[in-house]
Amino acid sequence: MPFIQHTDEDRAAMLKAIGVKSIDDLYGDIPADIRVKPDGDRVKLNPSMGELEVTRHIQSLLKSTKNANDYAFFRGAGIYNHHVSTLADHIALYDGNFITAYTPYQPECSQGTLTTVFEFQSCITALTGFEVSNAGMYDGASALAEAVMMGYRLTADAFRKETRETVVLAGAIHPEYAATVKTYCETSGLKLVTVPAGKDGRVDADKLKAALTREASVVAIQSPNFYGVIEDVESLVKSTHDNEAMLVQVIAEAVSLSVLQTPAEAGVDICVGEGQSIGNHMFMGGPAFGFFASRKDNVRKMPGRIVSETTDRDGKRAYALALATREQHIRREKATSNICTNQALCALRALIQLAAWGKGGFVELGRQVVSKTQYAIKTLTAVNGVELAYPNQPVFNEFVIKTKPGLDKKLIQQGIMGGLPLDAVNMGSAGEYLVAITELTTKEDIDKYAAALA
Amino acid sequence: MSNIPTNPADRLLFELSKPGRRCVTFPKLDVPEVDIADALKGAKLRKEPARLPEIGELDLVRHFKNLADKNYSVDKNFYPLGSCTMKYNPKINVTLLAQAGYTKAHPYLPEQDVQGHLELMWNLENYLREVSGLDEVTLQPAAGAHGELTGVMCIKAYFEAKGEGDQRTEFLIPSAAHGTNPATAAMAGFKAVTLKEAANGNIDIEELKKKVGPQTAGMMITNPSTLGILEPKMREIAEVLHGVGAQLYMDGANMNAISGIVQPGDYGIDVMHFNLHKTFSVPHGGGGPGAGPIAVRKHLAPFLPTPRIKKNGDGSFAYDYDRPDTVGKVRSFFGNFGALVMAYIYMTQLGREGVRRMSENAVLGANYIRVMLRDYYHVHHDRTNAHEVVFTDKKQDKENGVHTLDIAKRLIDYGIHPMTVYFPLPQNTGGQGAMMVEPTETESKESIDYFIDCMKKIAQECKDNPDLVKSAPHTTPVKKVDEKTASTNPQLYCSMCLG
Numbered sequence: 001m002p003f004i005q006h007t008d009e010d011r012a013a014m015l016k017a018i019g020v021k022s023i024d025d026l027y028g029d030i031p032a033d034i035r036v037k038p039d040g041d042r043v044k045l046n047p048s049m050g051e052l053e054v055t056r057h058i059q060s061l062l063k064s065t066k067n068a069n070d071y072a073f074f075r076g077a078g079i080y081n082h083h084v085s086t087l088a089d090h091i092a093l094y095d096g097n098f099i100t101a102y103t104p105y106q107p108e109c110s111q112g113t114l115t116t117v118f119e120f121q122s123c124i125t126a127l128t129g130f131e132v133s134n135a136g137m138y139d140g141a142s143a144l145a146e147a148v149m150m151g152y153r154l155t156a157d158a159f160r161k162e163t164r165e166t167v168v169l170a171g172a173i174h175p176e177y178a179a180t181v182k183t184y185c186e187t188s189g190l191k192l193v194t195v196p197a198g199k200d201g202r203v204d205a206d207k208l209k210a211a212l213t214r215e216a217s218v219v220a221i222q223s224p225n226f227y228g229v230i231e232d233v234e235s236l237v238k239s240t241h242d243n244e245a246m247l248v249q250v251i252a253e254a255v256s257l258s259v260l261q262t263p264a265e266a267g268v269d270i271c272v273g274e275g276q277s278i279g280n281h282m283f284m285g286g287p288a289f290g291f292f293a294s295r296k297d298n299v300r301k302m303p304g305r306i307v308s309e310t311t312d313r314d315g316k317r318a319y320a321l322a323l324a325t326r327e328q329h330i331r332r333e334k335a336t337s338n339i340c341t342n343q344a345l346c347a348l349r350a351l352i353q354l355a356a357w358g359k360g361g362f363v364e365l366g367r368q369v370v371s372k373t374q375y376a377i378k379t380l381t382a383v384n385g386v387e388l389a390y391p392n393q394p395v396f397n398e399f400v401i402k403t404k405p406g407l408d409k410k411l412i413q414q415g416i417m418g419g420l421p422l423d424a425v426n427m428g429s430a431g432e433y434l435v436a437i438t439e440l441t442t443k444e445d446i447d448k449y450a451a452a453l454a
Numbered sequence: 455m456s457n458i459p460t461n462p463a464d465r466l467l468f469e470l471s472k473p474g475r476r477c478v479t480f481p482k483l484d485v486p487e488v489d490i491a492d493a494l495k496g497a498k499l500r501k502e503p504a505r506l507p508e509i510g511e512l513d514l515v516r517h518f519k520n521l522a523d524k525n526y527s528v529d530k531n532f533y534p535l536g537s538c539t540m541k542y543n544p545k546i547n548v549t550l551l552a553q554a555g556y557t558k559a560h561p562y563l564p565e566q567d568v569q570g571h572l573e574l575m576w577n578l579e580n581y582l583r584e585v586s587g588l589d590e591v592t593l594q595p596a597a598g599a600h601g602e603l604t605g606v607m608c609i610k611a612y613f614e615a616k617g618e619g620d621q622r623t624e625f626l627i628p629s630a631a632h633g634t635n636p637a638t639a640a641m642a643g644f645k646a647v648t649l650k651e652a653a654n655g656n657i658d659i660e661e662l663k664k665k666v667g668p669q670t671a672g673m674m675i676t677n678p679s680t681l682g683i684l685e686p687k688m689r690e691i692a693e694v695l696h697g698v699g700a701q702l703y704m705d706g707a708n709m710n711a712i713s714g715i716v717q718p719g720d721y722g723i724d725v726m727h728f729n730l731h732k733t734f735s736v737p738h739g740g741g742g743p744g745a746g747p748i749a750v751r752k753h754l755a756p757f758l759p760t761p762r763i764k765k766n767g768d769g770s771f772a773y774d775y776d777r778p779d780t781v782g783k784v785r786s787f788f789g790n791f792g793a794l795v796m797a798y799i800y801m802t803q804l805g806r807e808g809v810r811r812m813s814e815n816a817v818l819g820a821n822y823i824r825v826m827l828r829d830y831y832h833v834h835h836d837r838t839n840a841h842e843v844v845f846t847d848k849k850q851d852k853e854n855g856v857h858t859l860d861i862a863k864r865l866i867d868y869g870i871h872p873m874t875v876y877f878p879l880p881q882n883t884g885g886q887g888a889m890m891v892e893p894t895e896t897e898s899k900e901s902i903d904y905f906i907d908c909m910k911k912i913a914q915e916c917k918d919n920p921d922l923v924k925s926a927p928h929t930t931p932v933k934k935v936d937e938k939t940a941s942t943n944p945q946l947y948c949s950m951c952l953g
Contacts, residue, residue, distance in 0.1 A: 001811055067558035091519075101525045106526075123504075126505045141783065187642045260494075287743030308944040338634045371483055
């Protein structure tokens with residue numbers, strides 16, 4: 001019997017100790033007429049498969065798939081084909097002591113997980129410049145939705161006499177993130193105003209100012225934005241703060257923090273993002289993790305687990321979950337969020353990957369990505385009929401090209417998975433493609449893509 | 455910041471760091487190197503590199519290995535953490551998942567490249583439909599609490615579509631419910647109304663009848679309850695709710711007791727979530743990632759998040775975005791797909807018989823523990839229980855002044871992870887301190903007997919040497935941790951990481 005170790009004798013002994021004849025007797029509270037009959041066909045799962053059969057089955061499912069390794073690969077848009085260190089797999093997947101532990105409620109036998117969360121928080125602090133990072137969120141999209149809720153709470157608390165129930169989504173925000181924010185706003189009764197990107201691909205500063213009424217409590221931007229363009233975060237912060245509202249920045253490509261100004265220095269109030277590109281596999285978009293950082297004075301409004309350094313009875317350094325009075329298991333309906341998970345294993349992978357890159361490696365990674373991106377822009381736009389949709393804008397690893405539509409099939413036949421067609425995600429017109437570059441993109445890939453576009 | 459420990463095994467990565475060390479090297483750049491400031495003209499750049507640790511590969515591996523060894527885990531320890539279903543996580547799940555077909559699957563690959571992934575999701579949806587007895591499933595929610603939120607959103611959207619959105623403002627929640635239930639109702643804009651249980655731990659139907667009305671949107675129920683008791687009157691409860699037009703939500707945290715035994719759809723549930731990381735063996739990961747799919751009855755299906763997976767006439771699979779009534783997205787892409795793959799492998803291995811056996815043996819083990827320990831600890835409801843059982847410290851408090859937390863910490867000394875403490879009964883060290891034990895079906899009788907023996911021994915220690923119990927644990931890398939200071943004076947990052 002798969003994964004059950006009791007022998008018939010074991011079962012008999014346990015039943016005898018309990019004082020019942022059969023396991024069925026333990027289900028007396030379920031009326032007999034709705035119980036599934038043991039030999040009936042109500043639950044139509046397949047018959048049990050052993051290790052050999054299930055392996056064969058999974059391999060047969062994989063036969064009808066292709067992945068990034070099968071192509072010269074140029075798709076990103078929130079999930080990036082970076083190299084993932086084997087160290088992340090060895091430590092996080094194959095050492096059972098991280099992967100088969102629970103949330104570290106009992107610190108004395110969970111110092112392993114707790115220490116790694118503290119180190120993870122420290123790394124997010126190093127990347128963003130903020131004093132407070134939580135232990136992780138589901139993903140970038142839901143982290144943005146939670147950050148918007150937190151921004152609203154902060155503004156509403158500061159201006160209790162006013163009604164400030166409008167959320168402004170400004171510029172080219174990932175459509176999956178924007179849709180998630182919309183869902184959360186609708187369910188919690190907040191009004192959502194969208195300020196589309198201007199012709200240059202950036203937040204339209206004038207339209208944002210017009211949208212910044214006194215009702216607006218929070219402005220959310222993405223930088224680098226969905227089109228890859230790096231926003232002028234400082235000036236967006238200024239307009240937002242002039243209206244005494246909160247500025248939330250979401251980052252879809254966390255590796256951009258290797259070279260770009262920290263959100264803290266730009267004056268951002270809450271910075272969130274998708275952490276997949278650091279040490280996490282693509283897995284069709286999940287699981288990875290969201291990161292969530294802010295200033296120290298906002299910590300009690302934050303959602304999610306947080307770990308603090310403390311000491312044990314003997315004064316030895318130790319780590320423990322902290323500030324639980326924000327959380328659902330203590331505060332119930334008054335909690336900052338209902339979230340429990342922190343995608344701990346994915347956050348651990350990010351910690352391992354950041355440590356494996358190290359300070360110098362992370363900078364080199366960023367520089368390689370920028371150089372390859374610049375080469376790709378130059379090479380692709382050198383092709384007759386291919387141009388940048390948003391020329392002369394600073395980009396980190398992604399950019400939008402305009403070319404003639406309908407090339408996708410031809411590219412795929414040549415082993416090229418070109419940029420994401422923006423019309424397919426309602427973020428542009430036919431013939432516009434969002435091209436993503438990572439350190440895994442080779443010059444050969446780029447030249448091949450250019451040749452195919454010609 | 456405290457002094458740096460001398461033993462490298464106790465140092466942070468940042469404290470092991472030395473300029474110039476690193477693990478990963480990159481291939482020589484195959485394109486012309488650009489000047490960053492020049493290439494990113496118009497953008498503001500970092501003033502200094504992020505202060506990440508600089509460490510060599512052996513020290514990195516040793517650091518994490520030392521930390522891993524400081525954890526208790528299912529692979530190493532009996533882990534009877536009630537409500538969390540800490541069962542064995544088969545190794546094959548991880549091995550099959552770590553293939554390029556999964557690790558290198560991008561969410562924006564065209565449909566023809568992901569047929570095997572869509573088929574897997576389609577099959578898993580069908581499995582969960584069968585186990586729930588409900589009509590449609592979405593796999594997107596990332597966790598149980600996220601599933602709750604998605605389910606409650608669907609209920610809200612359903613009433614709005616019916617023109618009852620303004621009227622239905624309340625959600626009923628039993629007082630012993632998981633904290634996520636009231637938090638979820640509040641997040642979705644509902645008022646959480648607490649429902650007191652009857653003295654026997656079941657739902658008090660008369661109390662329920664008093665509290666429902668035209669203002670009720672629904673009720674969130676956990677069955678078996680967080681007290682580890684199967685609710686005998688599920689159909690009556692559903693009838694009361696449906697009688698006023700309200701919906702019945704089921705928190706599926708405890709599906710390890712009833713999967714394959716009864717289909718919740720058969721007793722009137724309208725929507726429920728699964729915790730695939732509990733019931734279907736996705737590893738807990740130290741706090742995620744899990745997955746919290748929801749199953750709904752037909753009338754709620756139009757509101758599920760997009761995309762849905764559909765099967766075409768020719769047997770191929772596709773995304774279905776054409777759902778005009780959807781609540782929208784609750785996260786990016788298709789859910790924690792990697793976790794779904796592991797749950798699917800597990801369910802495929804169990805098959806129809808295995809799912810039933812799973813529940814049966816989980817319930818057997820928990821009842822065995824109850825009867826074997828009933829003379830040593832007060833059982834909150836000493837009657838047939840489901841997959842978990844709640845003890846309290848009533849006896850030890852009265853006789854020896856020893857409390858639940860002390861007993862839990864003493865278990866650590868015996869190599870056992872503590873049970874869930876101070877839940878689901880209100881936190882109270884005056885003899886009400888709950889100890890919720892869930893052995894799961896994957897533990898051998900010998901492991902369960904060892905736990906029972908340890909609990910008996912601790913009961914004796916409470917009498918003979920209460921201070922030994924109260925000062926536990928004694929064998930761990932750190933002694934009792936000062937959790938209060940962690941919250942009153944939080945130190946949330948290593949000072950070496952910020953300038």
